Amino acid sequence: MLKFIIPLILFIVLAVFLAMGLKLNPRDIPSPFIDKPAPTFSAPKLNTPTEKLSTQDLKGQVWLFNVWASWCVSCREEHPILNQLAKQKAVVIVGLNYKDEPADAKKWLDTLGNPYNVSIMDQDGRIGINFGVYGVPETFVIDKKGVIRDKYTGPVTIELWQQTILPLITKLQAESA
Amino acid sequence: MKSLILIFLLLLSPLANAVDAYQFSNPEQEATYNTLVSELRCLVCQNQTIGDSNAELAADLRRQVHEMLQQGKSKDEILQFMTERYGDFVLYNPPFKAKTGLLWLGPVTFLIIGVVTVLLFVRRKKTIVPVNTEGDVEKLAAVRRLLTDKNSEN
Numbered sequence: 506m507l508k509f510i511i512p513l514i515l516f517i518v519l520a521v522f523l524a525m526g527l528k529l530n531p532r533d534i535p536s537p538f539i540d541k542p543a544p545t546f547s548a549p550k551l552n553t554p555t556e557k558l559s560t561q562d563l564k565g566q567v568w569l570f571n572v573w574a575s576w577c578v579s580c581r582e583e584h585p586i587l588n589q590l591a592k593q594k595a596v597v598i599v600g601l602n603y604k605d606e607p608a609d610a611k612k613w614l615d616t617l618g619n620p621y622n623v624s625i626m627d628q629d630g631r632i633g634i635n636f637g638v639y640g641v642p643e644t645f646v647i648d649k650k651g652v653i654r655d656k657y658t659g660p661v662t663i664e665l666w667q668q669t670i671l672p673l674i675t676k677l678q679a680e681s682a
Numbered sequence: 683m684k685s686l687i688l689i690f691l692l693l694l695s696p697l698a699n700a701v702d703a704y705q706f707s708n709p710e711q712e713a714t715y716n717t718l719v720s721e722l723r724c725l726v727c728q729n730q731t732i733g734d735s736n737a738e739l740a741a742d743l744r745r746q747v748h749e750m751l752q753q754g755k756s757k758d759e760i761l762q763f764m765t766e767r768y769g770d771f772v773l774y775n776p777p778f779k780a781k782t783g784l785l786w787l788g789p790v791t792f793l794i795i796g797v798v799t800v801l802l803f804v805r806r807k808k809t810i811v812p813v814n815t816e817g818d819v820e821k822l823a824a825v826r827r828l829l830t831d832k833n834s835e836n
Binding site: 534535536537538604629630631633634635636637639640 | 725726738739742743746765766767768769771
């Protein structure tokens with residue numbers, strides 16, 4: 506009897522591990538940034554390159570930091586959702602135009618709509634490295650004190666927004682600065 | 683001939699690493715650079731080091747490593763910089779801690795389980811070998827006789 510039970514248990518254990526492996530997303534790397542202060546930056550704005558936006562300017566409000574690029578396929582998928590969020594005006598959305606050509610980026614916003622309160626340029630990807638960006642799109646939720654409270658890799662979906670991001674934002678907006 | 687050339691060219695493919703024309707202040711710095719790029723994982727193409735990969739992010743990270751070396755940063759400082767941003771995942775040689783415990787101990791545990799299983803199995807097999815019965819003894823004697831007869835014929 507034992508002869509059958511032991512291999513059966515081993516098989517079940519192995520199957521459970523493999524099944525868990527199937528569900529995991531290898532691209533979903535836990536961010537070491539959660540609950541850490543967001544890296545500081547001061548970068549030219551996409552639409553008015555002579556002006557700069559720095560992290561200091563955003564203190565005191567909850568904001569989404571969305572990394573996007575005109576060459577990024579998943580960003581196109583995400584874009585209509587961001588447009589919807591922008592209409593709701595629930596939160597300030599700052600775009601990081603990552604490793605992109607300004608002309609292409611502007612054209613993209615002109616044709617697809619601009620959900621961002623402001624976008625900043627990161628042509629050589631340095632701000633991206635500071636934020637540990639490895640897959641565009643990525644979205645950071647940053648609180649009034651400038652601390653990263655959550656991070657999502659891949660396109661923001663309606664479910665993600667409604668079930669996770671919006672409740673978090675509402676909670677953070679209630680916190681004192 | 684054509685296929686030979688093709689084979690030769692294929693053999694060269696492991697040499698096709700990403701190449702940047704970076705200048706180094708001294709040979710030690712270059713050596714540190716080479717160790718670092720072979721210890722850091724490219725996060726876009728997860729099974730390559732940033733030294734092997736042609737992904738844009740890998741190139742940016744190599745530039746970062748090179749710049750930090752030029753600024754006089756040590757190997758540990760650069761590794762720390764990367765881990766702060768990308769987590770332990772970026773290291774091909776992650777430190778041993780609670781979170782990475784399974785990663786380090788898993789293979790050893792499986793090896794021990796394997797060895798123990800094999801030992802138990804072998805032991806059991808030995809005890810199962812049947813004790814010689816009368817019949818076997820007779821057969822063995824017959825075989826021995828046959829063998830000796832054959833030998834003496836030669």
